[in-house]
Amino acid sequence: MARIDDCTVFQCDRCKTIKWYPPTDEDGMKEWYSTTRYDANNAGHEYLFCLNCWQEYLNKLKDADNAFDSWMQNAGVRS
Numbered sequence: 001m002a003r004i005d006d007c008t009v010f011q012c013d014r015c016k017t018i019k020w021y022p023p024t025d026e027d028g029m030k031e032w033y034s035t036t037r038y039d040a041n042n043a044g045h046e047y048l049f050c051l052n053c054w055q056e057y058l059n060k061l062k063d064a065d066n067a068f069d070s071w072m073q074n075a076g077v078r079s
């Protein structure tokens, strides 16, 4: 088919990868992730990530979660 109308186009906010999907390709669209990140000023920022960038971002979140948990559990302790 030379022409397909009504496609959904995704572009990763990090690596700028672009992919498009016909309406029937729901599995392909599930490989994209929308998320909200809050910065140090408590301002929310919306991002769309491809699967690869999402997995890298998850690893950063897990590191941040661990650091936060450690910080929460050590109130009053000075190193």
Ligand SMILES: [Zn+2]
Pocket (backbone or CB within 6 Å): 012, 013, 014, 015, 016, 017, 049, 050, 051, 052, 053, 054
């Ligand atoms: Zn990406």
